[in-house]
Amino acid sequence: MCEIAKLPGIGRRSSERLAFHLLQQPRDQAMQLATAIRDVKEKLVTCSTCFNVDKVDPCSICADTSRDHTKVCVVETVRDLLALEETGQYSGVYHVLQGHIAPLEKMGPEDLTIDTLRERVSKDKPSEVILATNPDFEGDTTASHIAKLLAAEKVPVTQLGRGMPSGSRVEYMNKSILSEAIRGRKKV
Numbered sequence: 001m002c003e004i005a006k007l008p009g010i011g012r013r014s015s016e017r018l019a020f021h022l023l024q025q026p027r028d029q030a031m032q033l034a035t036a037i038r039d040v041k042e043k044l045v046t047c048s049t050c051f052n053v054d055k056v057d058p059c060s061i062c063a064d065t066s067r068d069h070t071k072v073c074v075v076e077t078v079r080d081l082l083a084l085e086e087t088g089q090y091s092g093v094y095h096v097l098q099g100h101i102a103p104l105e106k107m108g109p110e111d112l113t114i115d116t117l118r119e120r121v122s123k124d125k126p127s128e129v130i131l132a133t134n135p136d137f138e139g140d141t142t143a144s145h146i147a148k149l150l151a152a153e154k155v156p157v158t159q160l161g162r163g164m165p166s167g168s169r170v171e172y173m174n175k176s177i178l179s180e181a182i183r184g185r186k187k188v
Contacts, residue, residue: 051096068092070127079171100138131159147188158185
């Protein structure tokens with residue numbers, strides 16, 4: 001029960017309920033869950049191009065020749081990428097920062113994949129970089145930092161439109177709000 005309680009959002013009581021549920025399940029069902037958890041750590045890799053998580057490197061998005069590789073959408077997390085993909089409104093490629101700038105959490109630009117993004121933009125010269133960070137203090141700070149860094153690259157940098165409420169999270173927005181935000185992006 002101790003290990004279950006270490007999962008985010010799972011407290012002592014929830015972990016007990018889950019543990020007793022697993023005890024009541026047939027062995028093969030419990031082992032399917034154990035295998036799925038093991039496979040997450042053993043079979044998924046981080047894409048060396050965009051830092052998405054997939055079974056292959058480069059990821060299926062980076063390897064897809066039908067996508068527009070001249071547009072790069074910068075997101076904080078893989079969950080944000082998945083939320084944007086769900087809208088069906090974006091057909092370019094991504095760059096996952098693996099977080100945001102948050103001095104109170106001791107997360108600076110050097111802790112993110114910003115340097116790799118700058119190298120990628122310098123090398124590939126995309127027609128647009130879309131900053132899809134969360135509309136909160138940390139996301140805005142991160143977007144501002146990236147926009148300043150990319151100014152020297154002479155690449156158009158846009159930001160998602162603010163159809164999203166300030167302080168919200170990209171991963172929790174519904175499709176219609178994210179669709180509007182993608183269509184309403186603006187130059188930074």
